[in-house]
Every structure is written in structure tokens, then in C-alpha cells.
Amino acid sequence: MKKSLLVIPFSVLVHLFIINSVLYFMTPATYLAGSNVLYYNLAWLIITFSFNYYPTERRERFETNIARYFKLLGLFGLSYFALYGFKNNGVYTFEYRASVFLIICFFLTAYRSFFYWIRTKYRLYGGNFxxxxxxxxxxxxxxxxxxxxxxxxxxxxxxxxxxxxxxxxxxxxxxxxxxxxxxxxxxxxxxxxxxxxxxxxxxxxxxxxxxxxxxxxxxxxxxxxxxxxxxxxxxxxxxxxxxxxSPLELDYAPVIKRAFDIVFSSFVILTVLSWLTPLLFVLMKSESKGPLLFKQKRNGVNRKAFWCYKFRSMTVNKEANTAMATKNDMRVTRLGKILRKTSIDELPQFINVFLGEMSVVGPRPHMESHTEKYETSIDKYLVRHFVKPGVTGLAQIKGYRGEIIKKADIVNRIRLDIFYTESWSLGLDLSIIFSTVINAVRGEEKAY
Missing domain, CATH: 3.40.50.150 (Vaccinia Virus protein VP39)
Structure with a gap:
């Protein structure tokens, strides 16, 4: 659904709020005891994620998968009462505990009903169509x-x-x-x-x-x-x-990938860019005139243009937005050769990741001029724009990065980009990140 990535996290928070509020106000003696709070929340999260509960399909209604919903409540009820079996302190009677559980079920069901009602009204008034x-x-x-x-x-x-x-x-x-x-x-x-x-x-x-x-x-x-x-x-x-x-359209994949992007990009920004940026500023100013950062319009998800950031590795030139770097390119500075060989010039793109314009892993974003060229000459080129572009990608670790010398270079790059969009998993992302780091340390033939 368009602009609906927050629906699932919001529903998760509402459900946890209902459970915790009812337990806090009606059974404070047991709710606040030891690690019980953690137990209730983990039980709900594990059960709902195991049942693939939260709605993501356009055609899903209140009554859709209602049997699965009641099974979910039943399993949560078992975990709820199991805690009292292990920690029976006699503060509350069984009847009272049962009534508390029924109240939780009532509010959870009421929210489910309200969710579908408000979504229906929103669509009736022309939203999310x-x-x-x-x-x-x-x-x-x-x-x-x-x-x-x-x-x-x-x-x-x-x-x-x-x-x-x-x-x-x-x-x-x-x-x-x-x-x-x-x-x-x-x-x-x-x-x-x-x-x-x-x-x-x-x-x-x-x-x-x-x-x-x-x-x-x-x-x-x-x-x-x-x-x-x-x-x-x-x-x-x-x-x-x-x-x-794409697997990225299913279930919780967009939320998982975005959460990973935020954590990973924040780590890089705080632990690497925080000290590397002023150091490179001094080194760059001592060698050539121009800004520290080079920014360029590139095409992202759904072909939407955004400003992509890099550490400047070339002298300021008029061909920066039309001509890719070639081997022994005279525009590349001495410092720039080091930055490009180690891929350090790409690190500012973690700012794009943090802002949500890019992902840590995905098809590399191309210049607008290249998108205009290849979308008409390379079959299925635009498929790569169904997902966010990445700082690194599957095509890059397989050797299809940098200069495009022959048509096979861009064809194979697109083939691997499409394979990535069709085969995404968090494990694949981690594997690509690991290979990227290894390649940066070893140095790559086309990193110039």
C-alpha cells in the first residue's frame, strides 16, 4: 500500500499499549513483578509474528483469517495463564485473571474492528487507491x-x-x-x-x-x-x-530493512563520518579547489530523483553529471584515487540511507542521464527501480561496478539487480555487506 509502511508498527504499538495498560491497571501486583512486563510483551510479539498476523494485503477485511485471529488469542491466553502457573502468588483469583484476559481480548478485537472501519472510510473518500x-x-x-x-x-x-x-x-x-x-x-x-x-x-x-x-x-x-x-x-x-x-513487498520485510538501514547508517555516521569528514576536508582543501561533498541528481525508487552525496574525488568539471569516471581519468585527484580505490568516497551516502532515500544494500543509483539512456535501450531496466537504491549491491560485489565499457556490462548489472529484487533476504544483505568490506580492503579492478 502507498505510504503505509507505518501501519504495521503503529498496530504493534497499539496492541502492546492495550495489553500493558490493562495489565498495569487491573493486575499491578503481578504486572510489575520481576521480568513479567518483558514476558507479556515478548509473548505477544513472538506469537503474532509466528502467525503472520498483521494485515498487509489490500483485500483483507475484519473477517479475513478470523479463525487465525482467534487461534492467536487462544495461544496468547495459554501463555498468559502459564505465567501464573509458574508464579502463583495468590494475589488474584482465577476468575479475576480470566476476566482481565477477556478485557484484553475485547479491546484488541475492538481495535481490529476500528482499524478496518477507518481504512474503509479512508478508501471510500479516495485515499490509498x-x-x-x-x-x-x-x-x-x-x-x-x-x-x-x-x-x-x-x-x-x-x-x-x-x-x-x-x-x-x-x-x-x-x-x-x-x-x-x-x-x-x-x-x-x-x-x-x-x-x-x-x-x-x-x-x-x-x-x-x-x-x-x-x-x-x-x-x-x-x-x-x-x-x-x-x-x-x-x-x-x-x-x-x-x-x-518482490519479497520486499511482503509481510514485515520493508520494516525490517528500514530498521536495519537506520541502525547501520547511524553507526557509520557516528563512528566513521564524524571524524573522517573534518580530516578529509583539510586534506582536500590542501590539494584542490572545490567543495568537500559532491552531490548529483540520481534516480531512486519508482524513478524518483534525489540528491546523492559523495566525497569529491575529482577536480570540479563540467562533465561530472554526464561522463562516468574512466581508467586513468585525468579529472581524478591524487586523494580521489585513494578514496575511489577504497570506496571511501561513497560513505556520505549513508546520510541518504538515514534520510530514507537509499538503502544500505540495493541496486546502485544511476545518473539521470544514464537512466534516460538505458531505460529505452536495455530490456527491463526499470525493474531495478521497484526498490530503493543501495550504497552497495549484488552487481557491485560480482564485478559489475564503475565504468560501462561494453553492453554486456550494463546487461549483467541489470540482471543481478533484478535477481536481488526477486530474492531479497536479510541474510543476503549481510552477505553483500561482508563481501563489500572484503573487496574494499583487497581493492577492486574497476574501482577507479
Whole structure:
């Protein structure tokens, strides 16, 4: 959901507030005893994360997975009463403790109901919506329309395209007309009836969506369109394949990655940049004129431009925003050669990470001029912009960094960037960081 990364942390805090408040006011003698506070909170967090409880799917309602919700409360109840079994001090009767637990369940359920109510109202008033069109038409179109026509789910159905002319008010034209319409009307999701397209047409639609930052959802048949990032979802009884769903869109991954970024970037800023910055300022001023930091507009997530920071490693020149550094580049200063060889020049980008514009690990951000060049010449280039750019990335530790000498360099870089977006895990990030440090110590062939 757009701008909704705070929904899950907020819900976690509300749930913990409810549990702790009820226990504090109704059972202070046991709540404040020893490590009981820690026990209650850890029990709730472990159980909810194990049940994958917090809502992240657009189509989820109050009644969705309600059985799992009651199982969660039941397991939390067992852990709640288990504490009294181990630490029975006789302060409160069993009946009283049971009533306290029921009060907790009441407030948790009330919040769940309120959450979905307020989300529904927000969507009814036009917030958090997605523009969608359907390419192709068969019997499934009417069924999926029933999903789109539920305003509380936040879909804005614009119509459908089909080569058979229709008198329907939602008919938008031939399937070839869809590409122009999608680009001109800010369409977010394209739903495709696979049975109405040939394999070649489906492949073209997949490529079109990837190259224009559109999410493609295929209502499948047996056309054999597969990808590593494909996932299946159910719209009523209709299976729909999401062709480009990154692990970073699932569950708690964005929260985990952002928390890691904040902790890691804060550590680097406080322990390294705090003393390295004034030292480099003195050394740089003694060698060449110009600012300490070099900033450049680069494209980030969803192709949004931001100012990317580096320690200046070149003399001030007019080609800084158009020409990449090449081997034996005369623009690089003596100090700059050291900074670039050790990748120290990249360290100010941890400020970008802290500000949320970048991540510690991700596809490296490119200059705007390079994005404009490669998005039209390299297939699926824009897929890398589904995630935040990184200070380091998988392509960089595999040797595809720096100067692009031949087309294979950028093709392989994009291939690894896409693999990263489809295969993300915290373990993969840690492995890339470790390899980056090792490569910086050893020195890299293309670090010039």
C-alpha cells in the first residue's frame, strides 16, 4: 500500500499499549513483578509474528483469517495463564485473571474492528487507491469486476480492452490501444486475461509493464509464463498471478530493512563520518579547489530523483553529471584515487540511507542521464527501480561496478539487480555487506 509502511508498527504499538495498560491497571501486583512486563510483551510479539498476523494485503477485511485471529488469542491466553502457573502468588483469583484476559481480548478485537472501519472510510473518500484496467475479456471478467466494484478495497476500475468490439460503457478499445491509455492515465495495475492473448502477446505485455513501472497481474491459463518473482493470489475463486512481486513487498520485510538501514547508517555516521569528514576536508582543501561533498541528481525508487552525496574525488568539471569516471581519468585527484580505490568516497551516502532515500544494500543509483539512456535501450531496466537504491549491491560485489565499457556490462548489472529484487533476504544483505568490506580492503579492478 502507498505510504503505509507505518501501519504495521503503529498496530504493534497499539496492541502492546492495550495489553500493558490493562495489565498495569487491573493486575499491578503481578504486572510489575520481576521480568513479567518483558514476558507479556515478548509473548505477544513472538506469537503474532509466528502467525503472520498483521494485515498487509489490500483485500483483507475484519473477517479475513478470523479463525487465525482467534487461534492467536487462544495461544496468547495459554501463555498468559502459564505465567501464573509458574508464579502463583495468590494475589488474584482465577476468575479475576480470566476476566482481565477477556478485557484484553475485547479491546484488541475492538481495535481490529476500528482499524478496518477507518481504512474503509479512508478508501471510500479516495485515499490509498489503485487505478486498474483489464486487457482481454472472458467469463472471468464479470467475476473480477465484483472485486473491483467494492470501494472499500480501494480499486478504481477504468475499463477493459478487447479486440472484439463491445457496447459496454467500460469498453476502452482494442488491446493495442491499451498501451497508450495506460501511460496517459496513470494506471497502476494491469490485469490480463491470459486466454485471450497469445504467448508472444503475453511476453510483450510483461516487458511493457516492467519497462514502464506498472504491476502486471495475469489471470492465467496454460500459456507457460513463469518467473522467479511470480506469486499467486485469489480474487474470490479466480487465481491471479503477480508477475513482479518482490519479497520486499511482503509481510514485515520493508520494516525490517528500514530498521536495519537506520541502525547501520547511524553507526557509520557516528563512528566513521564524524571524524573522517573534518580530516578529509583539510586534506582536500590542501590539494584542490572545490567543495568537500559532491552531490548529483540520481534516480531512486519508482524513478524518483534525489540528491546523492559523495566525497569529491575529482577536480570540479563540467562533465561530472554526464561522463562516468574512466581508467586513468585525468579529472581524478591524487586523494580521489585513494578514496575511489577504497570506496571511501561513497560513505556520505549513508546520510541518504538515514534520510530514507537509499538503502544500505540495493541496486546502485544511476545518473539521470544514464537512466534516460538505458531505460529505452536495455530490456527491463526499470525493474531495478521497484526498490530503493543501495550504497552497495549484488552487481557491485560480482564485478559489475564503475565504468560501462561494453553492453554486456550494463546487461549483467541489470540482471543481478533484478535477481536481488526477486530474492531479497536479510541474510543476503549481510552477505553483500561482508563481501563489500572484503573487496574494499583487497581493492577492486574497476574501482577507479
Amino acid at each position: 489503485r487505478n486498474v484496467v483489464v486487457v482481454g475479456r472472458d467469463r472471468n471478467l464479470k467475476k473480477i469486476r465484483k472485486v473491483f466494484d467494492q470501494p472499500e478495497l480501494g480499486y478504481r476500475y477504468k475499463g477493459f480492452f478487447d479486440d472484439r468490439t463491445s457496447g459496454s460503457p467500460t469498453y476502452l478499445g482494442k488491446m493495442n490501444d491499451s498501451f497508450k491509455y495506460i501511460l496517459e492515465n496513470d494506471i497502476d495495475y494491469i490485469y490480463c486475461i491470459a486466454s485471450k492473448l497469445s504467448k508472444k502477446e503475453l511476453e510483450y505485455l510483461v516487458t511493457f509493464a516492467d519497462n514502464n513501472l506498472k504491476k502486471l497481474m495475469i489471470i492465467p491459463d496454460n500459456k507457460e509464463i513463469f518467473s522467479r518473482s511470480m506469486s499467486i493470489q485469489l480474487y474470490d475463486t479466480i487465481p491471479v498471478l503477480a508477475m513482479r512481486k
